[in-house]
Amino acid sequence: xxxxxxxxxxxxxxxxxxxxxxxxxxxxxxxxxxxxxxxxxxxxxxxxxxxxxxxxxxxxxxxxxxxxxxxxxxxxxxxxxxxxxxxxxxxxxxxxxxxxxxxxxxxxxxxxxxxxxxxxxxxxxxxxxxxxxxxxxxxxxxxxxxxxxxxxxxxxxxx
Amino acid sequence: xxxxxxxxxxxxxxxxxxxxxxxxxxxxxxxxxxxxxxxxxxxxxxxxxxxxxxxxxxxxxxxxxxxxxxxxxxxxxxxxxxxxxxxxxxxxxxxxxxxxxxxxxxxxxxxxxxxxxxxxxxxxxxxxxxxxxxx
Numbered sequence: 001x002x003x004x005x006x007x008x009x010x011x012x013x014x015x016x017x018x019x020x021x022x023x024x025x026x027x028x029x030x031x032x033x034x035x036x037x038x039x040x041x042x043x044x045x046x047x048x049x050x051x052x053x054x055x056x057x058x059x060x061x062x063x064x065x066x067x068x069x070x071x072x073x074x075x076x077x078x079x080x081x082x083x084x085x086x087x088x089x090x091x092x093x094x095x096x097x098x099x100x101x102x103x104x105x106x107x108x109x110x111x112x113x114x115x116x117x118x119x120x121x122x123x124x125x126x127x128x129x130x131x132x133x134x135x136x137x138x139x140x141x142x143x144x145x146x147x148x149x150x151x152x153x154x155x156x157x158x159x
Numbered sequence: 160x161x162x163x164x165x166x167x168x169x170x171x172x173x174x175x176x177x178x179x180x181x182x183x184x185x186x187x188x189x190x191x192x193x194x195x196x197x198x199x200x201x202x203x204x205x206x207x208x209x210x211x212x213x214x215x216x217x218x219x220x221x222x223x224x225x226x227x228x229x230x231x232x233x234x235x236x237x238x239x240x241x242x243x244x245x246x247x248x249x250x251x252x253x254x255x256x257x258x259x260x261x262x263x264x265x266x267x268x269x270x271x272x273x274x275x276x277x278x279x280x281x282x283x284x285x286x287x288x289x290x291x292x293x294x
Contacts, residue, residue, distance in 0.1 A: 060176035102239035
């Protein structure tokens with residue numbers, strides 16, 4: 001594949017990802033909380049966002065996993081798929097509390113923070129700064145308490 | 160609303176697949192942000208972030224709006240943000256990395272992570288809206 005196109009792919013991917021998040025309604029915390037509010041006036045539309053996305057990622061990921069390479073011929077090692085660790089469970093639970101309280105996950109958090117900067121609305125900016133602070137706290141903590149007995153693919157790629 | 164959710168989801172799936180098939184990278188946004196704050200090398204992450212930001216710019220220039228009101232006091236904003244940041248890094252992923260990419264990869268780890276954060280988020284909303292608010 002052409003070098004220039006190769007370099008443009010992450011930008012294009014981010015652009016399409018951003019349009020998708022905005023179009024789908026994922027940036028609206030009230031919509032997310034309405035989806036999470038299964039015992040109230042439940043709005044299931046956000047399930048379609050996930051369903052639509054997985055319908056596309058499933059064939060793409062299956063292709064790369066079976067072939068070990070992507071379309072550009074680059075070797076791709078996908079993250080470990082099996083190892084369940086306490087960190088995975090506790091981290092996901094902590095994220096769930098934060099996501100339920102705010103209605104914002106990291107991707108939409110970036111979009112509404114930038115939108116807030118342009119519109120002079122500071123609450124979403126403060127939210128993204130807090131997310132980054134939480135990530136810095138994790139980085140400091142994980143340096144002191146390194147994960148042990150994890151397959152290398154987990155440590156390298158995350159997920 | 161339902162059609163837009165589906166179309167938006169398809170776009171997100173196309174974006175994540177393009178990144179994997181074209182550049183061999185995983186579109187996990189907490190991983191992108193976390194690697195940047197840890198100053199790991201990887202110019203593609205900045206390019207991906209730039210794409211996200213330009214999407215907001217273009218939608219605004221075209222006269223569209225990006226709904227994203229956070230109707231909370233600052234202690235709750237800071238607290239929930241810290242939980243999202245720390246939790247996604249500890250759990251190695253968020254809605255995009257585990258929910259879309261990992262599930263697409265038929266990963267048991269990602270399925271477990273996704274079930275946990277969705278269930279816990281639902282319980283959190285239940286507690287806040289129906290128990291604490293008395294509604």
